[in-house]
Amino acid sequence: MTSIIDTGSIGKARARKHVRSLTGYFPEVDESGKEKWPRGDESVWKEGLRSADEDVSSITKSIVHHVQTSLSRQAYNLDDLGAYQATALSAKDNMLLNWNETQLAYTRKQPKRAYYLCIEYLMGRTFDNAILNLGLKDQYREGIDQLGFNLEDLIDKERDAALGNGGLGRLAACYLDSSSSQELPVWGYSLRYKYGIFQQLIAPDGSQLEAPDPWLEHLNPFEIPRYDVQYEIRFYGQSERTTKGRAVWSGGQEVLAVAYDVMIPGYGTKNTNNLRLWESKPKRGFDLQSFNAGDYERAVEASNSAEAITSVLYPNDNTTFGKELRLKQQYFWTAASLADIIRRFKSLDKPFSALPDYAAIQLNDTHPTLAIPELMRILVDEEEVPWDDAWEIVTNTFFFTNHTVLPEALEKWAVPLLEHLLPRHLQIIYDINLIFVQSVEKKFPGDRDRLARMSLIEEGYPKQVRMAYLAIIGSRKVNGVAELHSELLRTTICKDFVEFFGISKFGNVTNGVTPRRWLDQCNPGLSALITETLKIPKSEWLKDLKKLQGLLEYADDPKFQKKWAVVKQTNKERLAHYVETTLGVKINTKAMFDVQVKRLHEYKRQTLNIFGIIHRYFTLKSITPEERKKTNPRVVFFAGKAAPGYYIAKLVIKLIINVARVINADPDTKEYLQVYFLPDYSVSVAELLVPASNISQHISTAGTEASGTSNMKFCLNGGLLVGTVDGANIEIGEEIGDENVFFFGHLTPAVEDLRYQHTYHPVPIEQKCPALAHVLNEISAGKFGEGQTYEPLLNTVRHHDHYLLTEDFQSYIDALKLVDEAYLDQSKWLKKSITTCAKMGKFSSDRAILDYAEEYWSIEPLTVE
Numbered sequence: 107m108t109s110i111i112d113t114g115s116i117g118k119a120r121a122r123k124h125v126r127s128l129t130g131y132f133p134e135v136d137e138s139g140k141e142k143w144p145r146g147d148e149s150v151w152k153e154g155l156r157s158a159d160e161d162v163s164s165i166t167k168s169i170v171h172h173v174q175t176s177l178s179r180q181a182y183n184l185d186d187l188g189a190y191q192a193t194a195l196s197a198k199d200n201m202l203l204n205w206n207e208t209q210l211a212y213t214r215k216q217p218k219r220a221y222y223l224c225i226e227y228l229m230g231r232t233f234d235n236a237i238l239n240l241g242l243k244d245q246y247r248e249g250i251d252q253l254g255f256n257l258e259d260l261i262d263k264e265r266d267a268a269l270g271n272g273g274l275g276r277l278a279a280c281y282l283d284s285s286s287s288q289e290l291p292v293w294g295y296s297l298r299y300k301y302g303i304f305q306q307l308i309a310p311d312g313s314q315l316e317a318p319d320p321w322l323e324h325l326n327p328f329e330i331p332r333y334d335v336q337y338e339i340r341f342y343g344q345s346e347r348t349t350k351g352r353a354v355w356s357g358g359q360e361v362l363a364v365a366y367d368v369m370i371p372g373y374g375t376k377n378t379n380n381l382r383l384w385e386s387k388p389k390r391g392f393d394l395q396s397f398n399a400g401d402y403e404r405a406v407e408a409s410n411s412a413e414a415i416t417s418v419l420y421p422n423d424n425t426t427f428g429k430e431l432r433l434k435q436q437y438f439w440t441a442a443s444l445a446d447i448i449r450r451f452k453s454l455d456k457p458f459s460a461l462p463d464y465a466a467i468q469l470n471d472t473h474p475t476l477a478i479p480e481l482m483r484i485l486v487d488e489e490e491v492p493w494d495d496a497w498e499i500v501t502n503t504f505f506f507t508n509h510t511v512l513p514e515a516l517e518k519w520a521v522p523l524l525e526h527l528l529p530r531h532l533q534i535i536y537d538i539n540l541i542f543v544q545s546v547e548k549k550f551p552g553d554r555d556r557l558a559r560m561s562l563i564e565e566g567y568p569k570q571v572r573m574a575y576l577a578i579i580g581s582r583k584v585n586g587v588a589e590l591h592s593e594l595l596r597t598t599i600c601k602d603f604v605e606f607f608g609i610s611k612f613g614n615v616t617n618g619v620t621p622r623r624w625l626d627q628c629n630p631g632l633s634a635l636i637t638e639t640l641k642i643p644k645s646e647w648l649k650d651l652k653k654l655q656g657l658l659e660y661a662d663d664p665k666f667q668k669k670w671a672v673v674k675q676t677n678k679e680r681l682a683h684y685v686e687t688t689l690g691v692k693i694n695t696k697a698m699f700d701v702q703v704k705r706l707h708e709y710k711r712q713t714l715n716i717f718g719i720i721h722r723y724f725t726l727k728s729i730t731p732e733e734r735k736k737t738n739p740r741v742v743f744f745a746g747k748a749a750p751g752y753y754i755a756k757l758v759i760k761l762i763i764n765v766a767r768v769i770n771a772d773p774d775t776k777e778y779l780q781v782y783f784l785p786d787y788s789v790s791v792a793e794l795l796v797p798a799s800n801i802s803q804h805i806s807t808a809g810t811e812a813s814g815t816s817n818m819k820f821c822l823n824g825g826l827l828v829g830t831v832d833g834a835n836i837e838i839g840e841e842i843g844d845e846n847v848f849f850f851g852h853l854t855p856a857v858e859d860l861r862y863q864h865t866y867h868p869v870p871i872e873q874k875c876p877a878l879a880h881v882l883n884e885i886s887a888g889k890f891g892e893g894q895t896y897e898p899l900l901n902t903v904r905h906h907d908h909y910l911l912t913e914d915f916q917s918y919i920d921a922l923k924l925v926d927e928a929y930l931d932q933s934k935w936l937k938k939s940i941t942t943c944a945k946m947g948k949f950s951s952d953r954a955i956l957d958y959a960e961e962y963w964s965i966e967p968l969t970v971e
């Protein structure tokens with residue numbers, strides 16, 4: 107076989123063949139100013155254009171059409187999965203119309219846009235949300251029914267898009283939903299991981315096992331591959347300085363970033379934003395020379411290493427890893443996103459100084475911080491903008507949100523690693539740093555400690571780059587995610603920077619959650635009851651959540667309370683059914699449902715909960731059967747994943763499962779206390795758990811949980827909150843009244859001192875907290891399986907007790923006592939539950955995204971007609 111190779115084209119991205127601006131068309135106008143039709147006969151084109159399927163019969167036609175064409179199947183061989191796929195494709199067709207119009211409107215009107223850079227988006231399922239936001243859920247239900255399927259069964263066939271670990275990624279997903287719903291021009295940028303967060307399996311001994319999550323195994327109906335949107339991304343190589351602060355970066359490895367777009371439909375509007383995910387591809391399929399020389403392995407090596415970049419999501423939450431591949435992911439994603447943003451900006455034909463008027467780039471946590479030196483590189487090296495002007499542009503374009511104060515989550519990258527992988531960026535970081543520390547010296551002459559504290563480079567072996575500091579100095583504004591957290595930032599991590607820049611640079615935007623998914627979709631019964639009670643259309647309160655306050659006047663009404671209780675009971679039964687079909691156990695739905703679901707982490711203190719359960723178990727065992735009958739039966743649910751390398755967190759899972767095994771089997775107590783660990787927690791499992799809780803637990807050591815967002819979801823669904831005075835719990839308490847929350851534990855200002863005492867003046871646990879000591883001793887003694895297994899976990903509490911379990915245990919037990927008492931008076935309880943839901947208006951992600959839009963990004967809504 108012979109072929110002619112154009113050597114000039116090797117390694118070059120192929121030119122796009124069609125004439126468009128990628129996000130819509132720029133129409134030409136004739137002399138009179140009238141828009142010209144780009145080509146062909148306008149009327150023929152227009153006749154061919156598709157319109158939305160809004161009635162049942164066009165919806166069914168579209169579904170059948172997809173069965174026949176896209177899937178090449180027939181009614182004879184169509185299972186639920188196929189029916190789901192065809193239906194999802196038909197919903198996608200509808201969304202696409204709005205998506206196209208939205209992108210066209212953005213291109214034409216050229217508003218300032220915001221770009222939300224987040225390395226994780228925990229989207230969950232899309233189909234249900236799509237038909238809800240399109241306002242076509244009823245029509246789809248009926249159409250599917252006519253075709254002989256059931257909507258809920260089809261919804262169940264969709265796999266979660268689990269491109270995130272926990273709160274950070276789910277928040278990003280809620281914000282996209284709200285940006286479309288509030289008609290704000292926002293795009294998300296992230297990575298298209300081939301494998302999302304691992305699937306969690308539980309071994310018979312209670313150990314967590316991890317399996318890959320090949321979520322793209324089947325067709326993904328909701329993404330649009332954009333093979334025509336590609337950028338070349340460089341790694342390694344050499345950077346040679348030239349003049350005027352510039353350099354030439356060459357050599358190394360080049361890979362391609364290919365775009366996949368995910369449509370984000372707004373609720374009750376045509377506005378449909380975009381989430382652009384990058385996939386890595388080798389620049390050349392494989393090395394032809396090695397292939398011809400018979401070295402096939404070598405030939406595919408380059409291709410494998412390029413594809414590895416976007417193959418897996420790192421399964422760590424609130425911890426950093428320092429691995430080269432992770433740094434590669436971060437650079438690959440930020441470089442591709444910036445190239446895309448800059449290309450779009452350049453098509454406007456404005457000077458670079460205008461970039462901040464057209465683009466606000468949100469750095470969500472430190473993961474995209476490399477965007478700062480990358481934009482400097484583009485402006486200085488490629489566009490020849492003078493350094494100082496470039497820095498002015500950069501510091502007016504970026505915004506930075508910090509999501510944690512945990513030291514183990516604050517990213518630092520080793521200088522030698524950066525130097526190897528991104529030599530030009532390290533030079534730029536050093537240059538930024540020099541100018542910065544010189545200005546610090548000017549403001550605080552001779553304060554060398556301060557210079558060392560504020561430098562972007564941390565001394566040590568090796569030296570490290572402090573990414574949070576780079577994000578702070580390279581951004582226009584910085585914020586935390588709840589009042590307490592933002593205040594902690596200002597007084598700890600950012601203290602020196604507040605003194606340098608002034609307080610106005612450091613704000614707060616309390617997190618929020620989308621009420622579409624987290625109330626209407628997951629709790630249709632409650633949503634219907636609210637609509638019927640408020641006597642306004644659902645679309646009104648779902649977009650203006652403060653309207654829930656209208657429920658307050660019914661909080662005491664016994665008839666309303668009864669309806670409220672029926673909804674909760676139905677949700678509990680729905681959850682029990684799920685548990686029965688997945689775990690094969692029957693659950694007492696008359697008992698109080700108590701839920702703690704979140705990533706397994708020592709600071710979140712699932713330990714406090716399981717130790718509390720053991721304590722309760724011993725107490726139940728110690729009383730007479732008669733006395734037991736007077737207690738409040740409780741079913742406790744846990745769910746959550748542990749990072750695969752997080753040994754202590756995995757031991758906690760094992761302990762929970764083995765404690766559950768003993769307690770659930772004890773004939774004396776099993777009517778009064780049951781414990782379940784639901785494996786493989788996900789957005790979809792949360793959608794079942796959240797509406798079913800009577801209480802939920804958010805019990806982190808004070809000052810450690812930046813915000814928490816599941817607390818908001820549970821409260822929005824009328825579940826009461828047991829919590830520490832931490833993160834967003836505090837603001838929830840302020841909104842709904844402390845009398846409706848079960849708060850306990852030490853407050854943030856006490857924590858530092860307590861830790862000091864633990865280190866320098868330790869008191870034995872037997873003395874400090876006898877009840878907890880008893881629990882730990884029983885675990886050691888083998889009450890819940892081989893005691894030795896748990897020693898490393900128990901020792902974290904016995905020695906040092908960094909997360910202060912010994913300090914908070916007694917008040918935790920007391921708080922749960924109050925919960926039991928309160929639950930006995932159902933009418934009062936229901937009033938609390940209704941009040942809680944009614945006062946959750948503040949915690950809508952619509953409010954949060956509007957805060958960002960107005961106070962940070964300066965972008966405005968643009969309604970797509």
Ligand code: NBG
Nearest residue numbers: 273274509510811812813814815
């Ligand atoms: C998490 C915090 C949560 C917070 C979410 C969303 C990280 C780094 N941070 O408390 O731990 O709710 O971010 O802001 O994942």
